[in-house]
Amino acid sequence: MTESPSVSELHQRIKTDQPHTARIWNYWLGGKDHYEVDQQAGDQIRELHPGIGDYAQADRQFLGRAVRHLVTEAGIRQFLDIGTGLPTADNTHEVAQRHAPESRIVYVDNDPIVLAHAEALLTSTPEGRTDYLDEDLRNVDTILEHARRTLDFGKPVALMLLGVVIFVEDDEEAYGIVRRLMDALPSGSYLVLSHTITREDMPDVDAAVAFWNEHGTPKLTQRTPEAVTRFFDGLDLLEPGVVSCNHWRPDTDGELPPEVAMFGGVGRKA
Secondary structure, X not given: OOEOOOHHHHHHXXXXXXXXXXXXXXXXXXXXXXXHHHHHHHHHHHHHOOXXXXXXXXXXXXXXXHHHHHHHOOOOOEEEEEOOOOOOOOOHXXXXXXXXXXXXXXXXXXXXXXXXXXXXXXXXXXXXXXXXXXXXXXXXHHHHXXXXXXXXXXXXXXXXXXXXXXXXXXXXXXXXXXXXXXHOOOOOOEEEEEEEEOXXXXXXXXXXXXXXXXXXXXXXXXXXXXXXXXXXXXXXXXXXXXXXXXXXXXXXXXXXXXXXXXXXXXXXXX
């Protein structure tokens, strides 16, 4: 059952006069759940970095390939997806239940507009189950307590953290959150994580993030590829490691597309 505020409280939390990351992401993905202010900010960011829209696509496709691998190759049937974002094509439960209808998924997000569309995330096969929690990533204990109502923590769980740790500015806090979440999961569980990077050969990304942090909400924190890899400390990192999301086990055997500044990886807890 979804834990949600009242409709009036929800509408008070939705700010339509300030661009928001989830809605801009939705705009770049070709969705309809955004406002004019988000479209304007998205277009301005794209002027600074023309390839920025490709990040959203690469991250979404990375999610699909990672979930498919975990279900079909690793036998995972449980997912804790934090920082869900607005529903779009091939959400975690859709990919997982397509291959294993009995899969169970708990979504977590604290964006009021995501909550407003949570019904789209709560569809499920009869054999499986989905649930949604309106909560902040930092509230680890509450997230785990709620997740246990749907997921069996005696069996492996895949923790999905796609493009969400970027909202935790302090490095030690960010690493600590991920570590606490993984510590609560049993052996055989997985971490799937993606993160916007900073690198000397991608200066336009830094300019786009700086523009966002001046005008949008919530603020973003970039990290180097090496710093992103540190989130997987203590886990067995699957090949090809932490790489550009569109380079993680792509479906094509041909030449890899140009890197995007959204890097991701998958690690297994021994």
